[in-house]
Amino acid sequence: MHAVRLHTFGPAESLVHGPAGDPAPGPGQVRIAVAAAGVHVADTVQRSGSADGPYALPELPAIPGREVAGTVDALGEGTDPAWLGRRVVAHLGTAPAPGGYAELAVADADRLHALPEGLAEERAVAMIGTGRTALGILGFTELSPDDVVVVTAAAGGLGSLLVQYAKNAGATVVGLAGGPAKTAHVRALGADLAFDYTLPEWDEYARTALWSRTATVVLDGVGGAVARAAVGLLGPGGTHLVFGWASGEGGPLALSPAELAERSLTSRNVLGPAMLERFGGGLRGLRHLEEESLAQAAAGKVVPVVHCFPLAQAAAAHRALEERRTMGKVVLVP
Template sequence: MRAIRQYEFGPAENLLLEQVPDPEPGDGQVVIEVEAAGVHLIDTSIRSGGRTPFPLPALPMTPGREVAGRVVATGPGADPGWLGRRAVAHLGLTSGGYAERALAAATSLHEIPDHLSAPTAVAMIGTGRTAVSVLDRAALTEADTVLVTAAAGGLGTLFVQAAQRAGAYVVGVAGGPAKVEQVRRNGAGTAVDYTAADWPQRVRAELGERRLSLVIDGVGGPAGRAALELLAPGGRFVICGWSSGSATEITTADLYTRGITASSALGPAVTRPLRELEEQALREAAEGRLTPLIAEFPLADAAAAHRALEDRRTVGKVVLLP
C-alpha cells in the first residue's frame, strides 16, 4: 500500500510517499481501508518536532490520527461483525492515518451513517468532538453576542453554525477577504478581517449598541487579547487553543475588575468522556445541525496540506484522500 513516511523531524518536505507492507491487525485491532484521513494543526507541530501537549512519537512513522473508511480485516479479540462496515476512528496518540490502510482499536470505531461521507465523518471524529466540548463550555443562548476567532477554520466553522442555530448574533473573525466572505456565507452576522490593524474598531462599529457577551478563541496571542478586550463586563472567554503559538494574556484585572469569566475546554477541562463527545459530534453532522467545511488534498500531497495549514491558507477541516 501507499503511505506517508517521516524519518526526521523538520519541514513538510520530510513527509514522503512510499510503498510499505499492508498492516496486519493485532489483538483487538481492525484494518481500515482509508477513504479519508484527517489533518490537524497539531500534526504540523509533531512533524516539525516542536512543542506538543504529549511526547513526540518515535521515528520513522506514518502520521495521522483520524481515519474513515471500510473495515477490511479484524484481528483476534475484535468483533468480526465489523468486517465490511464503514467506520471512523480517532487513533489517539498513535499514528498511521496518512495511508491507504490503517490500524485502529476495535473499541475506537464508530459506524458511519449511510448518508454521511468519509471526509465529513473524519472531520467530526476529531475536530467535531472538540467543537462539541467547547460548545458545552460556551453554553450558548439566543441572548448572546458571540465573537469567534479563526472563524473560517475547522473548529470556527462549526462554532459559527452552532451560535447561529442557537439564535445568537455571531461575529466571525478570519484572515483575508476570501475567508471573511466564507464566514459570512456560513451565517455570521458580522465578518471581519483580523489582518487589518483596525479590526477591533471595525467590530465595535458593526456591533453598535450590541454588547459582546462571549468570545470563543482558538488563536491566542495578540488577536486573542484584542478579542478579550472587546468583551463587555461580565462576559465569557472560552479558550480552545492558541494557533498563533502563544496563549491569550489574561490578567487578574480582567477577572476581578471587569468580571470576565475565562475557561478552557481543552485537556483536563474536556467536558465529557471522549467517546460520548465523538458520538454526539457524528450525530450533529448526521442530523444536519453541524456541517464541516472540508478542504481536500490527495494523500500524495500531504506536504502541501501541511504547508497550507501552517501558512493559514486553508478554509475548514483539512482532509487527505487516498
C-alpha cells in the first residue's frame, strides 16, 4: 500500500507519501480499504511537535489519521465474519499514530459503524469525529426558537455543522468567518446573519443587525479577539461554550469570575473530560453520538461540507487547513 508518514516533527512538508507495508488486523480487528480519511486541526498540532494538542506525540516515523471510511477487506482472529466486504466508518481512537492516512488501516471491530445507504465515505468521515463533537457540544445547551446563537469559525468542518444543527432547532444563527467567500458560504448553510471577523468593528455591525436582540449562546472554537468580541454580543444570562482556540492567541478565552457574575454569564470548556462525563464516559457515550450524527447525515437533516485532497497531497491539505484556506471538513482520498 501507500501511506503518508511523518518522519520528523515540523512543517507540513514533514508529511511524506510513499510505499509502506500492508498492516494486518489482530484479534477482534478488521482491515479497511480506505476510501476517505479525515484531517483534523489536532493532526496539524501533533505534526508540528507541539505538546499543546490533545494527543501524545508518536514515535517516528508514524502514520497519522484517526478517522477512516471504506470497505472491510480482511478480518483478525475472532472477528465477526459479517463485517467482511461491508462499507464502514470508524474513529480509530486516541493512540498517537492511529494510521488513517493510508490506503489500508486497521480498526477495532467495536469501533465500526456500517455506512448508511446513500452516505458517501467522505461525508461519513466528516460525521464520525467532527459530527459527534458537534452533537456533544450542543448537548450542553438546549437550543430553541428563542435563542440567538453565534458560531465562530462557521465555515469550518465543525462550525458548518453547528450552523445547521442550530437552524434545525429553530434558533436565529449568526455565523462568523474570515472573508467574503466564507461568509457567503455560511449564509448558504442557513445562517440568518454572517459577518467577516477580519473586518474592523464587525461586532458593531452585528449589534445593529440584531436590533434589540442579544445573543444567548456563543459556540466558540476560535478564542482570542474574535471570541472576546463574540462574547460581547451575549445578553444577561448568556452561555459561552468553548471547544477550541484556533486563533492561536494564547488558548481559550478566559472570562473572569467578576465578569461572569456581573453579566450573569456561564462559560464552560466542553471538550475532553467534560464531554465524556456528560455522555456517560468512555467509548459507549461517544458511540451514541457517532450513531446519531451518521443517522442525521443519512437522513439529510445536516449536510456535512467536505474539502477533499488526494492522499498524496496530505502536506498541501495540512498547509491549507493551517492557513485557513479550506471550508468544511478536510478529507484525504487515496
